[in-house]
Amino acid sequence: MQTIPIKNIGEGSTISGLVDRFHRQYTYLRLSITDVCNFKCTYCLPDGYQPPAHKQTFLTLPEIQRLAVAFAELGTEKIRLTGGEPTLRKDFLEIAHTISQTAGIRKVALTTNGYRLLKDVAHWQQAGITDINVSVDSLDSRQFQLITGEDKLQSILKGIDRAFEIGYQKIKVNAVLMKQYTASELDKFLAWIKDKPIQMRFIELMQTGEMDHFFHAQHLSGQSVMERLLREGWQLQNRALSDGPAKVLRHPDYLGEIGLIMPYEKNFCQSCNRLRVSATGKLHLCLFGEEGIELRDLLTEEASVYQLQARLKAALQGKREHHYLHVGDSGVRNNLASIGG
16 A cells, blocks of 8 residues: 655645646545534444544644645645534534635535534524535435434435425535445435435545455445436436536436446546545545644644645646555545544
8 A cells, every 4th residue: 555755745836726736626625624424324333333442633614724724725626525524613614604615615525414504504504504415325214214223314304305496496415325224225315316306426435554444335326227228228327527526317207316336346446536635634645545644733822834835846746547446445444433434
């Protein structure tokens, strides 16, 4: 596994914007603002959130503001707030508002488990959240509770309807592909989005250090779902610059869309446009990669934004061409909650 010598990062770079040595441009930041999650999803945190033995502090609002400015000045147009569960932070609305007011940021997206969606979605909208992704791994209340540990499906579905009522034009809904659950529910998901402007995104289960057995028992290929949809008249769409990695399909008879995220597919990393910063201020060049590059020392009042930008640009020159999931190497990632998926 490739590692990056952190001590050597931070020297000046002549490269303009966030571009790596494979000429990929990075316009999208996934920013985790907490590791804490209140769900116990079988594929992520089956035993629930376990606080680390050593005390850690998450990025503060001023640190997040400086980070957003630095990324925006380097061409970042979209920042997605992730967790853990980001809405558990007491200052979540202030964080969203601050980022939405950052010059150059056009989209402030949120990935949430939907626990507070029905109650708080109007506040999220007022704070500047432009796009919402909600995790719904089953449309059966009993199965949903088995997967997540929470009996919250009906509240979440009402929250999605509420989001449409207050003006959101499209909601993205994430479901992890699992043999035991998703395979038998595909028809139910398709019926659900027939008359709703939902992009139903099926995410291939990814192997992580703590989940080897679960992965081998539950992995379901996204390609098999793709082939079925193409046979049934769904059509693949072109990808926009700031879009994530989903392959989007549309059907003339459906208001909703399907998105397939297939990290094991050949050339998956070729169009990568996203970087990640953890809740404790480390830059991660890949979801499945190195330990992370420290940024927090450059997020203080005394630090220069130019130093921070130089470190970001220099770090990108160490980004690998692709991950090694296809050969069973998930890097150092034990689970996905610590880096926002």
